[in-house]
Amino acid sequence: xxxxxxxxxxxxxxxxxxxxxxxxxxxxxxxxxxxxxxxxxxxxxxxxxxxxxxxxxxxxxxxxxxxxxxxxxxxxxxxx
Numbered sequence: 278x279x280x281x282x283x284x285x286x287x288x289x290x291x292x293x294x295x296x297x298x299x300x301x302x303x304x305x306x307x308x309x310x311x312x313x314x315x316x317x318x319x320x321x322x323x324x325x326x327x328x329x330x331x332x333x334x335x336x337x338x339x340x341x342x343x344x345x346x347x348x349x350x351x352x353x354x355x356x357x
Contacts, residue, residue, distance in 0.1 A: 297314040304310055307324035328346035335342050343352040 282330070284315060299314055300309045300310075300312045302312075304320075307322065309321045309323065311319045313319075330346055331344045332343075333342055334340075335352065339354065339356050341355060343351045343353060
């Protein structure tokens with residue numbers, strides 16, 4: 278039993294020496310804040326990475342309209 282206890286202490290110390298505590302938090306303005314293990318922060322701005330596209334059934338019930346991020350509509354014919 279003493280050997281298991283000693284092994285447990287050694288593993289616990291090993292894990293504590295290798296463990297790092299970092300966080301990533303989503304902010305309300307479209308950015309994320311990364312905090313590293315030393316407490317340093319980095320703000321990551323992803324607001325310009327989003328694209329808006331849509332896909333919807335056309336009113337004619339035979340086409341799907343795909344609208345890309347530039348507003349260009351491409352019709353996909355469902356009756357092949």
